[in-house]
Amino acid sequence: MAFTSFRFVIFLAFAVAAYFLTPKRCRWVTLFVANYVFYLISGGKFFVYLLATTVTTYVATVRLGNMAAKNKEAFTKAKETLDKEGKKAWKADFTRKKRRVLIPALLFNFGILAVLKYSAFVTGNLNLLFAKLGIGTELPLFRFLLPLGISFYTFQSMGYLIDVYREKVEPERNFAKLALFISFFPQIVQGPIGRFNALAEQLYRPNEFSYERMKFGIQLMLWGAFKKMVIADRVAVMVDTIFGFPETFGGCYVAVAALGYCIQIYGDFSGGIDIAAGAAQIFGITLEKNFERPYLATSIPDFWRRWHITLGAWFRDYVFYPLSLSKFFMKLGKKGRKFLGNYVGKLLPVLIPQFIVFFLIGIWHGAEWKYIAFGVYNGSLIVLGILFEQPLQNLAKKLSIRMDCFSWRLFQVLRTLVLVALGKIITRAPGVGASAYMMRSMVENWDTDIFFQGGLLTLGLDHKDLWIFFLSCCVLLTVSLMQEKGIAVREALAKQNLYFRWVIYICAVFSLILFGMYGLQYDASDFIYRGF
Amino acid sequence: MKIMLKCIAFVTVFSMLFSHTTNLLMRHDDEANEIHAFYSEPKDSIDVLYVGSSPLLRGVSPMLMWQEHGFTGYVRASALQAPVVSYGLLSESLRHQNPSLVVLLCDNIFLEYDYAEREGDLRRGLDGMKMSPEKLHIMQKVTEEDPRQSMLSYAFPLMRYHDRWKEIDLAEEEPEPLLEHSFKKGNVYLRENAPQAYQAHFMEPTGEAAPAFQEEARGYIEKSIALCKEKEIPVLLLHLPKMAWSYAQSMALQSFAEENGAMYLDLDLAENRAQLGLDPQMDYYEQGHMNLTGTVKVSRWLGNWLDERYDLPDHRNDPAYAENWNIDWAEYAQRTGLSEN
Numbered sequence: 001m002a003f004t005s006f007r008f009v010i011f012l013a014f015a016v017a018a019y020f021l022t023p024k025r026c027r028w029v030t031l032f033v034a035n036y037v038f039y040l041i042s043g044g045k046f047f048v049y050l051l052a053t054t055v056t057t058y059v060a061t062v063r064l065g066n067m068a069a070k071n072k073e074a075f076t077k078a079k080e081t082l083d084k085e086g087k088k089a090w091k092a093d094f095t096r097k098k099r100r101v102l103i104p105a106l107l108f109n110f111g112i113l114a115v116l117k118y119s120a121f122v123t124g125n126l127n128l129l130f131a132k133l134g135i136g137t138e139l140p141l142f143r144f145l146l147p148l149g150i151s152f153y154t155f156q157s158m159g160y161l162i163d164v165y166r167e168k169v170e171p172e173r174n175f176a177k178l179a180l181f182i183s184f185f186p187q188i189v190q191g192p193i194g195r196f197n198a199l200a201e202q203l204y205r206p207n208e209f210s211y212e213r214m215k216f217g218i219q220l221m222l223w224g225a226f227k228k229m230v231i232a233d234r235v236a237v238m239v240d241t242i243f244g245f246p247e248t249f250g251g252c253y254v255a256v257a258a259l260g261y262c263i264q265i266y267g268d269f270s271g272g273i274d275i276a277a278g279a280a281q282i283f284g285i286t287l288e289k290n291f292e293r294p295y296l297a298t299s300i301p302d303f304w305r306r307w308h309i310t311l312g313a314w315f316r317d318y319v320f321y322p323l324s325l326s327k328f329f330m331k332l333g334k335k336g337r338k339f340l341g342n343y344v345g346k347l348l349p350v351l352i353p354q355f356i357v358f359f360l361i362g363i364w365h366g367a368e369w370k371y372i373a374f375g376v377y378n379g380s381l382i383v384l385g386i387l388f389e390q391p392l393q394n395l396a397k398k399l400s401i402r403m404d405c406f407s408w409r410l411f412q413v414l415r416t417l418v419l420v421a422l423g424k425i426i427t428r429a430p431g432v433g434a435s436a437y438m439m440r441s442m443v444e445n446w447d448t449d450i451f452f453q454g455g456l457l458t459l460g461l462d463h464k465d466l467w468i469f470f471l472s473c474c475v476l477l478t479v480s481l482m483q484e485k486g487i488a489v490r491e492a493l494a495k496q497n498l499y500f501r502w503v504i505y506i507c508a509v510f511s512l513i514l515f516g517m518y519g520l521q522y523d524a525s526d527f528i529y530r531g532f
Numbered sequence: 533m534k535i536m537l538k539c540i541a542f543v544t545v546f547s548m549l550f551s552h553t554t555n556l557l558m559r560h561d562d563e564a565n566e567i568h569a570f571y572s573e574p575k576d577s578i579d580v581l582y583v584g585s586s587p588l589l590r591g592v593s594p595m596l597m598w599q600e601h602g603f604t605g606y607v608r609a610s611a612l613q614a615p616v617v618s619y620g621l622l623s624e625s626l627r628h629q630n631p632s633l634v635v636l637l638c639d640n641i642f643l644e645y646d647y648a649e650r651e652g653d654l655r656r657g658l659d660g661m662k663m664s665p666e667k668l669h670i671m672q673k674v675t676e677e678d679p680r681q682s683m684l685s686y687a688f689p690l691m692r693y694h695d696r697w698k699e700i701d702l703a704e705e706e707p708e709p710l711l712e713h714s715f716k717k718g719n720v721y722l723r724e725n726a727p728q729a730y731q732a733h734f735m736e737p738t739g740e741a742a743p744a745f746q747e748e749a750r751g752y753i754e755k756s757i758a759l760c761k762e763k764e765i766p767v768l769l770l771h772l773p774k775m776a777w778s779y780a781q782s783m784a785l786q787s788f789a790e791e792n793g794a795m796y797l798d799l800d801l802a803e804n805r806a807q808l809g810l811d812p813q814m815d816y817y818e819q820g821h822m823n824l825t826g827t828v829k830v831s832r833w834l835g836n837w838l839d840e841r842y843d844l845p846d847h848r849n850d851p852a853y854a855e856n857w858n859i860d861w862a863e864y865a866q867r868t869g870l871s872e873n
Contacts, residue, residue: 006684180694210534432699464698498538506546514694520651 001042003189003275004225011038013188015185015281016214025207031184031203031283032176039148046147046344049116053109054179057157060105061164061178064098065171102165106158113154116144121367149188151364155314157182160196162318169196177204184285190269192290192310197227199285207284216490217281222508223479224274229516231472232267235260237460237517239428246434250445253455254438258421261428263473268476269308293480295420298412300381303420304358311364315357323353347386354386355379365427370435374426381419467516538775549612554690555709557697558659562720563589563610567660570606570625577853578629579844582718583622583756585613587772591822592635594717595864598771598857602846607718609637614645616673616750617657618667620666622756626763627664630674631840634760635768638785639777641749642742647677659689660710672805715860721824728775728812728819735779735800742784750788757792766842767794772830773810774800775819797837799830808833824868 001008015034022030039047071094082090106285123139130137160181166474172178187193242249242257249257270291277287290309297303304312323329329349337345362375396403422439428436449455457463482489493501566589568829580597582588586609594605606629608621622634654674661667671686685692753769760767766774769789771782782798789796799808808829815826822830838844865871 006682228557461700502542502545505542506549509546510549513550513690514553514697516694519691519694520680 001038001085003272004229004516011041012282014174014280019207019283020209028177028180028204032180035180035183035185035188039183039188042189043148046145049112049147049150050153050183052112053154053157054175054182056105056108057161057182058172058175058178060101060161061171062173063101064161064164065173067094067098067101068167087288098165102161105161109154109158113150116146116150118363118367119144121494147189151191152191153182153188155193155311159193159314159318161497163196172196172200180204184280186279187287190272190276191308192273192276192288193314194310196289198288202285210217210284212494213284214282215494217278219271219490219493219508220278220281221275222278222505222512224271224276224278225512225516226271226472226508227267227274227476228271229322229512229518231469231476232264232271233470233517234461234465234472234515235264235267237458237465239264241459246438246441248431250438250441252442252450254425254442254509255421256450256456257428257438258425258442259417261294262417262421262422265428267476290294293484295417296413296480296484297420298409300378300385300419301418302414304378304382315361319360320353323356324349329353342453343390344387351383351386358382369432370429373432373435377423377426381423408442415482472511472515511513550690551689554688557693557700558689559655559693559696559826560708560710561610561656561659563656564660565711565772566714566716566718566720567608567610567621567657568662568710569660569712570608570718571628571662572713573606573629577604578606578625578631579603579847580632580633580635580838581622581625581629581631582607582609582635582637582770583613583618583625584609584635584770585618585640586611587639587821588635588637588770589718589720590722590817591772591827591830592834593719593721593827593831593864595715595719595861596828596831596870597838598717598848599861599865600832601835601839601844602848603632603839603844604847604853604857605717609718610651610653612643612653613640613657614650614654614670614674615640615649615672615746615749615851617654619752619756619759620670621657621661621725623759624661624664625758628766630688630763631765631769633838633845634756634765635770636753636756637678637772638677638749638753638769638788639771639774641745641753641785641788642781643749644746645749648680651681652677655686655689655692658686715863715867717860719827721827722817722821723824724817725814725823725825726816726818727814728816730775730812734775735777735782735802735805735873737779740778740780742778742780745784745788753788754792761793768838769794769796771796771798771800773805773808773822773826775816777810795841804833828870 001011015031015038018034019027019030032134036047039050043050075090075094078090079087100162120141120143123141127138127141130139162170164171172181177200180203181194181196184199184203239257239260242253243261273287273290280287288310292306292308292309294303329352332352333345335345335348336348339345340348356379358379359372359375362371362373362378365371365374393403402408425438426432426435429438456466461469479489482492493504496504543636563586580594580603582592582594588607589609589611592605592607594607597603597605606625608625611619618640622636626634658667658674659669661670667686671683674686675681675683682691685862723812757767769785771777771785777800782801785798786796798804810826810829815822815829817823817826847857862871
């Protein structure tokens with residue numbers, strides 16, 4: 001059930017009505033039922049995977065919770081008799097016991113994700129390797145349909161599992177409540193990836209109906225739909241044309257496609273997140289922020305702090321810190337200082353885990369070599385960014401470059417945008433070879449026909465569509481700059497006169513109806529009399 | 533309370549703008565207008581109801597029959613009307629009207645209907661229909677057959693025509709709502725003439741078998757006949773003149789009508805053609821449709837034929853009918869030039 005479909009609007013209206021008509025103490029139950037109805041309608045038979053993740057997470061977290069309670073009791077009794085080393089040994093022993101619960105649960109759930117998402121990729125590549133090596137074995141190629149939102153709910157539930165393991169949160173002992181946390185329908189499709197300590201209480205409490213909140217929620221949903229249907233789906237026509245024929249288009253066409261895809265993917269993804277956040281807001285639930293004007297970032301690390309924030313935060317908390325602070329990397333840092341010097345050695349426990357994180361983020365995006373290449377590309381940029389940060393700053397000082405002015409910031413933003421756009425070519429092109437070819441042809445076949453010889457009009461959008469796209473991007477940029485300056489747009493709008501607000505609301509709705517890319521596109525030839 | 537009033541006011545303003553924009557961007561084919569204008573006819577005021585594809589639309593003039601015989605009629609037809617649309621239109625019409633005769637044009641019984649290819653034709657039939665259980669059924673059928681189309685776009689045509697702003701000049705375009713009342717009573721006549729010639733041995737028995745009936749079409753026609761029987765309304769299956777027709781098809785429909793207890797009239801059969809006096813050089817718009825002169829000939833002959841065989845009332849002296857129908861006739865006669873004859 002697509003967020004921009006009429007079915008979703010109807011479903012949401014029924015879910016909201018049911019939620020607020022339910023007695024307060026049972027509201028979470030209504031939400032739980034709505035989630036599973038949504039999943040059954042949208043995901044059908046794949047619901048069994050969601051259930052498997054929920055059951056294993058429940059069993060593991062309750063077990064961990066029980067172990068922690070017992071351990072606390074036993075430790076309280078025994079601690080008087082233990083010295084420092086004894087306490088340390090006790091802790092280590094308990095950690096080992098907990099890992100016996102944690103690791104199977106992690107392996108089971110990430111295993112499901114790996115098998116469903118990556119098995120065809122792995123076996124396909126192994127078969128290629130066997131063929132090259134002359135080994136006559138051919139592994140069967142299993143292609144699975146992915147359950148709706150599996151990457152999101154798996155990460156969300158595993159994050160919760162690790163939090164319980166770390167005793168940061170108490171385990172939820174009500175199975176239905178845990179199922180509600182894992183399956184909250186606005187966020188299960190494309191995130192944001194929620195944290196138990198931020199989300200669960202909001203889901204379980206009996207939220208009151210608020211007209212203001214509903215209004216703001218609907219506004220956010222409209223804004224999200226605008227970004228997706230008017231901007232992203234429109235520019236997608238042009239982007240698909242160019243990326244569909246990488247050998248045909250070169251020079252500025254590739255640059256336009258890369259920039260267009262940056263806008264498309266942002267409009268699509270952040271638009272979907274806005275719809276999810278708006279829908280959640282109607283219920284009185286605030287989802288975590290997932291985008292913060294990423295194309296205004298001044299560096300690649302800054303970009304990743306603003307893009308898919310909850311995924312970045314998940315990898316930071318559950319992969320980067322455990323790796324970076326692990327004994328192995330601490331030792332590596334020490335050794336590194338000996339062989340690579342103090343500056344690089346000190347950075348090693350940061351650089352390698354960072355690279356691993358971005359490599360994993362690349363793989364998370366999909367099971368293709370191009371996503372691995374994307375991970376390596378971003379990991380390399382991050383590593384180089386950290387390594388050369390200080391030397392470059394020193395160089396800028398020597399060259400008397402002012403770094404506290406608009407022009408420098410503009411340069412940083414544009415530089416970051418170019419690097420991001422190159423990364424987008426990797427993920428959007430049909431393959432790694434095609435992306436390399438496109439990047440090369442962008443430089444080698446540089447021409448500006450697309451702008452001056454009407455080339456832009458040959459890519460599937462007519463001049464009226466291009467104007468709509470351009471004006472919509474101006475609206476998006478204006479709103480982004482206002483937000484960057486700390487202006488809360490919806491709150492500012494709420495302070496305006498009623499008539500002005502209504503004009504804005506009506507313009508917003510009609511811009512979606514008239515300029516949104518949905519349904520069958522009108523073509524007069526579909527309506528001519530034929531054949532009588 | 534204040535919030536409620538604000539919401540109602542907002543929805544009202546939005547609905548008005550939505551309706552206005554729909555009128556501005558929606559295509560207005562003659563069929564949709566004529567199908568919609570049917571609703572303005574007073575309840576139980578139509579004596580003969582015609583339903584089916586475009587030959588009816590072009591070839592039958594209820595106004596001429598009114599003028600010559602005094603019975604009323606209305607054509608609810610559209611280009612290549614899908615059998616499900618014909619059944620829906622008939623069923624819906626019979627909730628408003630209690631005619632003395634239903635005339636169905638069934639040539640499409642031989643046609644495999646491609647819903648994906650015929651969206652334009654489907655909309656010609658549906659865009660003029662008000663929302664009703666019958667329309668809902670048609671919408672379901674159409675969207676089942678062609679998943680690219682949506683129920684929403686049939687319920688709110690703006691959802692289908694939303695990007696038509698790109699092709700029309702909004703500064704010059706006058707918003708046109710669907711027609712509320714029609715003086716043509718569903719007869720969208722055409723004036724152009726394209727001379728035709730009958731193929732050799734046209735409508736002569738050749739011994740060849742007729743093409744098979746299309747099962748879905750057959751089912752809907754049978755349901756239509758059953759519905760009329762239930763309401764005790766006689767049914768006439770009609771075939772209007774066209775060049776691509778065969779004796780075998782005619783005989784197959786004759787048998788079908790007999791099996792279903794309906795009457796069948798084929799205006800392409802030699803004896804009927806002789807009486808009609810059609811001139812293929814003058815009376816055709818193209819090979820499947822009459823032009824205005826052909827329409828007049830067909831309607832005059834058909835009016836006489838119907839008047840002789842069915843108990844159709846003459847309302848010409850009934851003030852409840854005469855006033856409005858005479859006004860419409862005057863308009864029709866003036867526009868078609870029949871007043872000069």
